[in-house]
Amino acid sequence: MTLDALLSIALDLAFFAVFALSLIDWIRHRGAIRRVVVLVFASTAIVLGVPVIRVVLPGIGPGLDALIVPALLAQPVLVLWLVSYTRHVPRALLMTAAAAFVSLTAGLFYLAAGGVEPRSGLVIALALAALAYFALVDGAAAIGFALAARARAGASRSRLLTAAVATGLLGLAVVFLLAGGVLTSPGSDAAAVSGAVVRVLALLAALGYLAAFAPPRALRRVSQQAIVYDFIRDLNALPSGAPVERIWELLAATVRRASGAARVEVLHASAAGETGDPRTITVPFSSERWPTTRLELDLPEHALFLEDDLELTELLVDRAVRAAEREAFLLDREGLIVELQAASAAKSDFLAAMSHELRTPLNAIIGFSELLTEGGEDAGDPETVTNYAQHIHGSGLHLLELVNDVLDLARVEAGRLDLKPVPVELDALVRQTVAAVRPLADGKRLAVALQLAPATIEADPARVRQIILNLLSNAIKFTGDGGEIRVSLEADDRGAARLTVADTGQGIAESDLERIFEAFQQAPGEGMPTHHEGTGLGLALTRQLAEAHGGSVAVRSEVGVGSEFTVVLPARAGAAAQEAGPPALPADRPSVLVIEDDPAAQELLRRHLEGAGYAVIATASGRQGLAWMTEVHPDAVILDILLPDLDGWEILQLAKSDAATRSIPIMVVSVVDDRQLGLALGAVDYFVKPVLRERLLEGLGRLTFTTKVRTRTVTALVIDADPEAARRYRDLLEPDGFRVIDAASGGEGLRRAIADQPDLILLDALLPDVDGFELANTLHRDPATATIPIWVTTPTGLEPEAKVRLNGTVQGVLVRGDEGLVAMRQWLETPRRAAPGDAPA
């Protein structure tokens, strides 16, 4: 046996080994692609195998020979078929290849049967045709694989590139085979060489296909490891404290890149289920922290390597979840630290305040008792003794009051205040309480005016008396000699009572209006100008008691003029909470309604928000929150999910299904981690407690014109004769989701403004038909368009005279160029009081 023969046997054996591998792989993991891969291998195996069988089993030789030709010719068509699994292959190309296959097979069989002259023109023509067929179809297939590779990334890409190379090699092998058959005479050296070349090429091609379509485990590991390695590196590159959303984004991006999936999404909802699409693959996160979260991917039409993708995706998800758990843990800890620090600071403040408040009555008690026991020239005087004893007694009572207030407040804050509601004639109760404090008022020569309408509510009389007493003693305390205190009581048509205590005292600075309701806040502390000479807990307790009844306390004040406290108590304590009227909101600040039943969490939110300049109203009741949304139309709502009456999901649904409240952006802040459900129900944002102050404010800051785009279509009307202008605004606004419509003249603009009711008008000052300023005035006066904000654009800026003419009718002026656009951008991002088109701004 010659070396050549040995070599060819070795090469054949190697090829058959590869064929066997692919066959085993197909048997193990059935699939269309693997089947076609096996067929491709099979065609080559037949070509290589038949001569061997002929030698081993001479008896069945001729019958098998007939297989060689079709098997050989089928190979390019099969490869093209394989390509069609990875990308779109024009039907015409497939058809043409199939037709060529059929006609070439027929031609060759005809040659074999007809005994045509070996060197005749027909033989040469057929050989050349076959050559061209192989070259073209295999070439097209190789290009097809290469194109498919280009559309993918990661492992898919390299595997398809390998397939492209393998196809090229296979085509080359067949071309060599044919060329060898035609050009060399059997048995010559040249024939042996070409035979070896063919075998080497075929083997290389086979290895390539194997690597591409049925890679052994070790090979798959290598490519997966590279992706996982990159992913971990990217994860580590994320800044510490990055939100878990960033990790999910990175995960989705990596999976998208690795799998070539059309849609890769991290979903959180428990509700939104399977799409039923067989190409959708779901990988659950299996994490206690995100029990319903999962990764979904829609594989593309020409999905490849499904199990590999799945395995890799599971690996990546596992990595991502672990990283996210670590981040979330750190974030929790950070939030906890902030809360603990705040709590610790509050405790210190409380203790300092307590110390101060206790020392004040103790001063009189110890001082006077010392004078009594020490004895002195006046100590024996009975009048003096009585006088000192009265001071001691009074201070002792004050001390007791302080202790009781502290206990009450603690009780309310712990939710253990037991109200005992009975029908209370509020007007009588007010009268009695006023009578009780009248000596104090008389001492300061204060006039007390009563204007009491009969009102009977169901409430705890002791607690209501406490509320009235607190407000009255405050008013007396803060009103200078000779001032006036007005007490009025009225019942509204829903039976709720509204008690107002107004004084002509020194008033409270606006910056202190909310702080006075915090425990001790009005008492000591550096630079606090006001001193509440009660227990320092009065107003905090008053508010808590009113809210425990389902009511509220509001204050209006002007420094130097006086203060007015209004308590609203519902007809029935607690049960009718939603019937209480909402507290008034200042018009100059954006307002936030907080619906949260945990008093501590509510207080924390209130502090965060008020510190950032928002006006806050808060309620523990879902029903009341919903009612207030309709009544006061806040600029934003912060919503807890777990509430005593209506839960947050119901509130979201009800608010979003009511035209009156639909446009109010709602942010969920809850321990319930179901962001996807929240967003699906219409929340604009979702925070899981504990939420950091910065996160919350950042979220609120996003509730702007631009945010509205996410909840509904916001339309901007461009009135400009220059078509370029509309294009420019489209470029600016459409990426954010705005809809931009345009009008080329003033007349058309007016018509469209009335007909389309845009949310925003961008008006050019120079119009062909009317004066832009006139149009702005017309739009502003017309009730149909009066509330639509207008921005005027001018080429150069405005003359002072023009500014006067525009005064009050437009939101702003855009000078052509970037500066103006920046101003408008900012305006679009600024939270505003009323949603455009919902109510007058």
Added chain:
Amino acid sequence: MTAPRPAASPLLLAVEDEPRNAALLEAILGRAGYRLHVATGVTEAREFLDEETPDLVLLDRHLPDGDGLDLIPEIRGSARLGGVPILLVSASVLPRDVQLAMEAGADGFLAKPVRVKPLVEEVRRLLDAGAVAPKLAD
């Protein structure tokens, strides 16, 4: 105890809004032989100081119309009143409160609840020290 003759006895201004604590100061310092005028707030104190020159000012901090400490620079800045000793009598007794009072220019600090003897002694000490100061200033 040697009570000074009423006419010659030093005049003290107590700025104190809580009536019982004002009464206590009157009782203690009156028994010690001083004349005491009570102002219940910053404004009242200013009005009094515009007219009179007390020998010592007893100052509380948390007053209905302001912080008692605000009076210190006003007193110190006045040529007539500048040398009058100022004694803080406050229930805000944290170290930082005391420090704040002393930095503002108070001559002494007594924590509430005050004891009879230390109060009388501190007042006497400051009056003795202050009795020299105006003369030096003259």
